[in-house]
Amino acid sequence: MGKIIVVTSGKGGVGKTTTSAAFASGLALRGHQTVVIDFDVGLRNLDLVMGCERRVVYDFVNVINGEGNLNQALIKDKRIESLFILPASQTRNKEALTIKGVARILEALKKRFEYIICDSPAGIEHGAIMAMYFSDEALIVTNPEVSSVRDSDRIIGMLSSKTRRAVQNLPPVKEHLLLTRYIPKRVNSGDMLSVQDVQDILAIPLLGVIPESKSVLQASNAGIPITLDKKSDAGQAYLNVVARFLGEDPPPREKKGFLTRWFGK
């Protein structure tokens, strides 16, 4: 049975969709059957970042409403064998997502995939709750700034109270902190929160730190998941995140200078 992982943050623009695309393709690159779902109904972006927007015929909401079947809606990635995308609808709104409908689709996906990545919309309303409701694990994407950390804290609270696992008294959703758009220079000069600062406030295990990088914007504009850019430091960092998520201890390699600077203080 597959594992459902929500990528969430509360705040917008912190890198949820970039992370969803990078993380899903990272898992698929390691040979895992992976599907990434866009829960941002009405503001669909994931297909752009994944470079498949011109192949969307049926979407998530169509499948929920029974207007098309799951196989018609799933888009197979052209670059990575075991990666699929389930795009959001652009013409509907988030109310189209019902608990029953989402449950049915996730159940079907769990039989077929090892990892189901749910790209959450920003906010704490219906769309975000639908994205997190059935999750087993959560990536909390946070920028090293006060408002983002505050919103992440709110989302972590909701993960432990508003999800299926919380409601049914099951073991809680496993939380992972992912710090993105990190600029070590600005941390050292004191105008950005450090990894330690963020961890002090959120008090959940850190899965990784992704440096701010020009290559992220270039890749997302080109519709390429950043993990496929071998030269990008952010791509490398995401690959390390995937390795750590899979329980490995990835070698820091030449990035050691960076890492000691991030974690050393």
Place this chain on the structure above:
Amino acid sequence: MYPHKPALEFKGNLLTLMVLHLLESDNDKIAEQLAKKISKAPGFFQDAPIVIDLHAIQDDESDIDLSELVKLLRTYGLIPVAVRGGNPQQDETALNLNLGILTETKSVRHRRYLEPETVATSSPSICKIVTQPIRSGQQVVSLQGDLVVLSTISHGAEILAHRHIHVYGALRGRALAGVNGDNEARIFCQQLDAELLSIAGRYLVNEDLPENLRSQSVQIYLEDDSLKIDPL
């Protein structure tokens, strides 16, 4: 045979009394309408004790002429015994007319009974213990007694307790102890960075916290009606 037999006794008693509610202070109007009412059943009002209720006109600027009204009532055979709900000046006039003052108003009675009540209910106190962090947007309430939190209270979280609050992580959110008016309630915390501290309704916001006690372990209690913070 019974040399100490008491010749008198004072006892409280609930009686039914007729109350005349005055809605306006215009003496002429009152006289006119009173005459009409009484003419319908003059026997009913004969020798009846009556209380004059002044609630509706206690703030009226054109003051009522009470002595005039009392005289009028007596001519109809009514016996005015007391007033209630008047302003201090009206009360004084009433006293001069040998009328009693009934202080019974509902709001006053409630306020008087509230304080002993909170003390009384504090005895069966039940302590609530929370081990998980309390996140932004979450609220934890201990209605019966103390609240003990072993983890951190985040910014934007709120905790409330009937009595004391103990926080063993950082206190960054809002903490309200003694929410039912318990002046003895205290807040204890390992790291003070609270957005708001309150005991029995008295409060301090983050800006008011003394710089030297920020992030320190402290206790907060009420002294002379204001919050006091002491290092632990």
